[in-house]
Structure formats: C-alpha cells, structure tokens
Amino acid sequence: MSRRLVHIQTAGFATPNGRAFLMPLLLHSQLLLDAGIELKLFSAEYAKDDLPDCDYLIVDSKALSPRWAKGKDRILSEMQKNRSRAGALIFCDISDSASWDHAQILPFVDLYCKSQLLVDRSLYLQPLYGHRYYADYYHRFFGIKDDQNESSEPVSNPDDLKKLCLGWNSGLADYSLFGPLRMALYEKAPLKTLLRFPWNCKAPSVGRxxxxxxxxxxxxxxxxxxxxxxxxxxxxxxxxxxxxxxxLAYFRELSRSKLAVSPFGLGEITLRDFEVFLAGAMLVKPDMSHMETWPNFYVPGETFLSYKLDFSDFEVVLETALSDEHRLLEIAREGQLRYLAYVSGPEAGLLFVDHFKAILDRSIIRKGHD
Structure with a gap:
C-alpha cells in the first residue's frame, strides 16, 4: 500500500473547536496509518519551507486567526505558494457557524472543509447579516440590529463553491464531566493518556x-x-x-431532566448538545434544516426535536414532548446511540477514517479541475 503523507498546521488544543478537530486525528492515528495515511502536526507559528513537502497540506483555520487583521495579503501569498508545492492544499474552517468566514481564501486552496455547511450553497454568494444565517433571519424578520452592522463576505466566483466540503464537527471530543479539564491539561502536557472519547453515559429513563x-x-x-x-x-x-x-451541578441537573433545550450560540452546534446526549436527556434545538454537518447527530423527530426560528411553535413542541414520555425516551435513546456510534462505538474509528480518506480523495479531484 502506498503511503500518503499529510502535514497539518494547527493552533493545537487552545480552543474547544481545535480540540475536536485534533482529537479524532490523534486517537485514530493508528487506524489512519493502517489505511496508508501518515500524519505530521506542525504548530501555527511553523513557517519553514518544508511545510508543504507532502501529499496533502491541511491548515486549521485557528492557525491563521491571529494573523488576519494585520497580514491578509501575506497569508494569501503563503497559501498560494504552499498550494503550488503540496499535492493538495486543504483549508479546514473549524469556526462555529455554518455561514461564511474566509471567502477570500477560496481561490487559493484546493478544498475548503467546514464543520457545518449551508444546504443552499448559493447563500454563500450573498452577504449574511451578523455573519450568520440565523442572525440575518432575526435582523430581517425581528428588526434586530448590532452596534456594528457587519455582514459576511460573499463568495465572488460561483465555481469556487465546488470546493466546499464537510469536515467534522465539534462533537468528536470529550464532553464528559472531566473531559474539558483533561483536554485543557493536554495543551500543557501532551500525554495521550489524557485523551479519550466519552463512553460512560446516563441512560435515558422514566421517572426523571x-x-x-x-x-x-x-x-x-x-x-x-x-x-x-x-x-x-x-x-x-x-x-x-x-x-x-x-x-457538576449542571450535569446533575441534565441527568435529572427529561429534556434539555440547547439554543444557538456563536454557531448552530453547541457543546451543550453533546452534554445532553451524554446525560440521557432529549435534545431540543431550533430548526437546523438550513445546514448539514458530519457526523449528522441531528435528525428531527428521531435524535432531537426542533422548533421554528420564530419561536411560534416552541411551547407546543415542549408540551407535546412532555405529554408523550414513551416517544420522548425513544428520541433521547436514539440521540445518545447515534452520538456514541461516532465517538466511542466499535466502528467509530473506521467511520472517521473513511470520512477523512474521502476528504483527501476529493481534494485531489478538485485540484485536477483547476
């Protein structure tokens, strides 16, 4: 089997999204190697010429975040140079929102991976108020205005939308009671024993x-x-x-609750979603039909319940759910099972490896089209 060398430039475990980006790569590194994929990680500050000497160069968006304000032109020049030398250049946008952040980088990469994407890709061709689909919705229909009226930068070339690809979302990390502490410690002392996916859950049950x-x-x-x-x-x-x-008190409350509401924050997906799955409550979220993600933990009526963005059915959704405890438990169980299948289930590693391989393969196909 031929070996594929993948260099990854990353900001490390400094942020929750950075941890979820790196954890499956680190914990499934042997499975990736068995599949012929060798990983090498480089710090955000690493800028030597041998960085792009690889089959695939992956750049974590957090690795560039501190430099955008002062060095946009330099960043784009570096990306263009690295793209010409690497087999393929993949930019992994691990920000919270499905909406757009770095449209200007699209022409300089072979593939743009995002943790979640808008289903209607044409929305990336227009500005979205507040840089988010739902912020734009509340601005248009509720008249909500920010102190600074900013909108996302639209993609200028529709052909570049073909470079968009689903990466993996923030669910692939450790959100158990002490998980954030262990991941934060790993940033200071990178001992692999600190990294693990959660497996010990509170089963959904009657009588909460x-x-x-x-x-x-x-x-x-x-x-x-x-x-x-x-x-x-x-x-x-x-x-x-x-x-x-x-x-501790928060987890105790979740474990005693029949359902838990998890509203949007900086993005549609929040870490609370996964804590709810682990606690065995039923997840309730705003309508997420405008976006897609991988793994897809969000199947309305199956793994969670959704309510409309305008809140018009919110009370009815809660009352109906609480009046049918059998269905509530079914949804809570399916949500938890779906989550564990991709995190710590027996096939979790293979599912991730297959997804990662598909990303690498697609990057080469896209490079061949440019």
Missing part, C-alpha cells in the same frame, strides 16, 4: 424529576446573536432557572 433544563449565557457582543437566547429566557424565565451552574 425535572421536565426541562435550559442553562445558558446570554452575553454576546452582537445583539443578532444574543437575541435567540434572550428571547428564550424571556419566554421561560418564570418557569425555569436559566443561569449557569457549576459543571
């Missing part, structure tokens, strides 16, 4: 003492982003306590 949990922060700099959470707090504030808890 609380109907619902909704713990969230609402302090966002953009009103168009904060609006969703603040509106929920106004709707439920008299019935539910929404303030944050300690992590």
């Amino acid at each position: 003492l609380m109907n619902a949990s909704l713990r969230m922060g609402t302090n966002y700099s953009r009103r168009s982003v904060a609006f969703h959470r603040k509106h929920l707090a106004d709707m439920l504030g008299s019935r539910l306590q929404t303030g944050k808890l300690s992590r």
Whole structure:
C-alpha cells in the first residue's frame, strides 16, 4: 500500500473547536496509518519551507486567526505558494457557524472543509447579516440590529463553491464531566493518556424529576446573536432557572431532566448538545434544516426535536414532548446511540477514517479541475 503523507498546521488544543478537530486525528492515528495515511502536526507559528513537502497540506483555520487583521495579503501569498508545492492544499474552517468566514481564501486552496455547511450553497454568494444565517433571519424578520452592522463576505466566483466540503464537527471530543479539564491539561502536557472519547453515559429513563433544563449565557457582543437566547429566557424565565451552574451541578441537573433545550450560540452546534446526549436527556434545538454537518447527530423527530426560528411553535413542541414520555425516551435513546456510534462505538474509528480518506480523495479531484 502506498503511503500518503499529510502535514497539518494547527493552533493545537487552545480552543474547544481545535480540540475536536485534533482529537479524532490523534486517537485514530493508528487506524489512519493502517489505511496508508501518515500524519505530521506542525504548530501555527511553523513557517519553514518544508511545510508543504507532502501529499496533502491541511491548515486549521485557528492557525491563521491571529494573523488576519494585520497580514491578509501575506497569508494569501503563503497559501498560494504552499498550494503550488503540496499535492493538495486543504483549508479546514473549524469556526462555529455554518455561514461564511474566509471567502477570500477560496481561490487559493484546493478544498475548503467546514464543520457545518449551508444546504443552499448559493447563500454563500450573498452577504449574511451578523455573519450568520440565523442572525440575518432575526435582523430581517425581528428588526434586530448590532452596534456594528457587519455582514459576511460573499463568495465572488460561483465555481469556487465546488470546493466546499464537510469536515467534522465539534462533537468528536470529550464532553464528559472531566473531559474539558483533561483536554485543557493536554495543551500543557501532551500525554495521550489524557485523551479519550466519552463512553460512560446516563441512560435515558422514566421517572426523571425535572421536565426541562435550559442553562445558558446570554452575553454576546452582537445583539443578532444574543437575541435567540434572550428571547428564550424571556419566554421561560418564570418557569425555569436559566443561569449557569457549576459543571457538576449542571450535569446533575441534565441527568435529572427529561429534556434539555440547547439554543444557538456563536454557531448552530453547541457543546451543550453533546452534554445532553451524554446525560440521557432529549435534545431540543431550533430548526437546523438550513445546514448539514458530519457526523449528522441531528435528525428531527428521531435524535432531537426542533422548533421554528420564530419561536411560534416552541411551547407546543415542549408540551407535546412532555405529554408523550414513551416517544420522548425513544428520541433521547436514539440521540445518545447515534452520538456514541461516532465517538466511542466499535466502528467509530473506521467511520472517521473513511470520512477523512474521502476528504483527501476529493481534494485531489478538485485540484485536477483547476
């Protein structure tokens, strides 16, 4: 079997999204090697000429984040140079939102991987208020305005949309009770024993003492982003306590709750989604039909329940769910099973390797088209 060398430039475990980006690569590294894929990781600051001497160069978007404000032209020049030398250049955008962040980089890469993508790719050809699909929605239909009226940069060349590809989302990390602590320690002391995928879950069950949990922060700099959470707090504030808890108390509450509401934050997917799966509650989220992701943990009516972005059916969704405990448990169980299948199930490693191989193969195909 021929060996494929993959260099990855990354900001490391400094952020939750960075951890979810790297963990499956590190924990499945032997399976990847068995499949003929050899990985080498490089720091964000690494800029030597041998970086692109590989079959595939993958750049984690967080590795470039500190440099955009002062060095956009230099970044694009480096990307163009590296693309000419590497077999294929793949940019992995691991930001929270399915909407656009770095349209200017598309012409300089062979493949643009994103943790979640808008189903309607043509939306990337137009600006979205607040850099997000749902922020744009609340701006247009609820009149929400930010102090700084910013919109996403549209893609200028429709042909570049063919470079878009699903990477993997932030679910592939450790969100168990002590998981964030272990991952943070790994940033300081990179011992592989600190890394593990969660496997010990609280099974969905009858007799949970609380109907619902909704713990969230609402302090966002953009009103168009904060609006969703603040509106929920106004709707439920008299019935539910929404303030944050300690992590231990929060997990205890989730484990005693029949369902948990997980609103949008900086992106559609939040770390709370996976904590809810682990705690065995049923997940309730806003409508996510505008986006797709991998792994797809979000099948409405099957792994979670959704409500409309305008909140018009929110109360009905909650009341109906709580009135049919059998269906509620079925959805909670399926959500948990789907999550574990991709994280710590017996086929989880192979599922990731197959997905990663498909990304590499597609990058070469796209390079051949340019």
